[in-house]
Amino acid sequence: MSRIVVGPFNRVEGDLEVSLELEGGRIQAAHVNSPLFRGFEQILVGRAPLDALAIVPRICGICSVAQSAAAATALADAMGVTPTPNGLLARHLIQATENMADHLTHFYLFFMPDFARPDYVDRSWHAATAERFTAIKGSAAAEVLPARASFLRLMGFLAGRWPHTLAIQPGGSTRAITAGERIRLLALLREFRSFLERRLFGDALERIGQLASKAELLAWADGRAGDFPAFLKIAGDLGLERIGRADDRFLSHGAYGLFPAGTWQQGKTVAFAPALITEDTERAWLLADQPRHPAAGETIVAADKADAYTWCKAPRYAGRAHEVGALARQVVAGNPLLLDLVQRDGGSVMARVVARLQELARLIPAMEGWVQALQPGDSFCAQGVLPDEGSGVGLVEAARGSLGHWLTIRRGRIERYQIIAPTTWNFSPRDASNQEGPLEKALLGLAAGEGAPPTIQHVVRSFDPCMVCTVH
């Protein structure tokens, strides 16, 4: 048995280290370490409740809007206010813009460059992949960055700027869209659609959204030009549909009124009960404690704790580790393509990537619909009053999975604020019963160490981790 430590993992958001125990070049055990601590839950304590809207986006530069939306939802819950119809549409649009930009950035800038590595120089697809996806220098980056920046112009209209907007409020949005701007929003969406259809998919978005099984997907991709078909070819050659399986227990808070909340395991979708969430600090450098529901959670540093190996807590649902993300969201929502992939081979590197890209194809048309539904002239923001004492919960979906905020207000100030981020779920450490987190499970049995292909890089990045959120 030998032990190696792998890190830094770049092209993930934030800092990540994985230590691996190897036997005959295969991973027998993995420990995932988030080596940075940020302490946002303490920053929030004692502040005016609405200050959360200015503070929480700064937890994460890549999903700052998801953080804002979770805080606004928790505050709205505490205030008993409901966003106006325009406000809700604007919030959907702002959140979807960030989520879709994240999916795009992840695929082109973070995930695909690993296939351009010299490790794969003997594969038939390598030369074309290196030309297109080499980090920074590839032809794809030169096209994707302007397409992404142009798409994010939606934020200039809807949210003032990105990242870190204060536009999202409990009652909706501070930014009423005018009739003329509604036309600009549609034009920007069409421009982005055109990029996706030409370069990423090589087909109409609606066609991608309809693909309903693995067989249909592969038949559709066969011989087609486009970056997604190119990925599917690589995935087939490297067997990525059989790599990176965790426990196949999925959880989603539900999003946009399109994808319902729920959990899924062994072929069954079960209703989601937020009361069943707990966080365990057994192996984190945090004060040892019994697992707590986040509404009663504590985050107290214990930097010298023996046996701890990360700053990340271990969230559990009904006592079990769960995977979150686009794949979880789609499986829970009963998406036939992703269900088929998971039922055949389990959650995998390939399934996670397919889930993300199919979401892109499905969300852009939905966004076009939301823009058309905006009613310029009607209110974008409902007003409400904060209670002096109260509590609220905000459960949303970031691009990379379920994000929850739990807030208690006392004497007009924030008394407690607890956050569970998507990567806290996916990259959780072991808990008191020694149950591994999803990534720790997904790495088992893979080749690693001297001379091994970069398989673990693919598995780690297939989760689209965000470490800065994890260690909020």
Next chain:
Amino acid sequence: MKVLWLQSGGCGGCTQSLLCSEPRSLFDELRDAGIEFVWHPALSEASGGEALAVLEACTSGELAFDVLCVEGAMLRGPNGSGRFHLMAGNGRPLTEWVTRLAGHAKWVFAIGSCTAYGGFSANTPGNPLEACGLQYDEQTPGGLLGADFRSAGGLPVVNIAGCPTHPGWIVESLQKLALEGMADTDLDELGRPLFYAGELVHHGCPRNEYYEFKASAEKQSDLGCLMENLGCKGTQAHADCNLRAWNGSGSCLRGGFACIACTEPGFESPGHAFQETPKVAGIPIGLPSDMPKAWFVALAALSKSATPKRVRDNAVVDHLVLRPAIKKKGGGK
């Protein structure tokens, strides 16, 4: 010009913002200006051992580089150990890496307000993270590298402050350096490049007509000026946010919410709720830079009494209810 980039106690938002650089692809624009990344944690191919080898070579002086860009606060805790952020795969504190690399850099850039001044990490009550900026503890010179630090190029740390920083502020700072270098006279008293920190957010704000007449927004989403009630610090914040657009056509004010002065040290703890304006006897405490209080009060009273109905009515709704009047032809008759 070679750029080495590190991230520590921040959110990664400045890199995400940088990638929004427009209109050309960031990578093309930098390449054609002769700028390349030696390593960037979010963008480079090299990972794990390969990445550590690059960093080691830069630390030993074997691999020359020009600019060290650091993104995120320096976490010195607990008890000065730096263990709140150890470099993955290596186990040494980031504070140590940054100190050593800064000694080899011709120039050091603090990317974003956390790196410059400490950021939210330094604003936990009691600062248990022992967080600081590269050369400042909030407003006070010092920080990780010390008040006297000068990089090999002869400059203190260049503070590209902002939370996040605007892509243009970074890209133009790098290109200015590549083109003609930088001097102390290019920076303000807080180390920020003057080309953007020499302006106020208030300059070019689309709400200026409401400001002139003190026609103020009363609630979130109103069109009026946000200074009197909703916490706007645009008249005191140094940045060109309303002269240079964010994400195509945006800015905080264009987005309908207050400027919280994210380019200023200590903006994280303003001593009042972010979205409320603290007042004494009905007058906002934070008056515009360079404006004598008596004059402000006198002008405000005068302009309030002269506010056109159009401006007054539009200020407190979220879409225009009164249009500017159209002059009839054959004026004067």
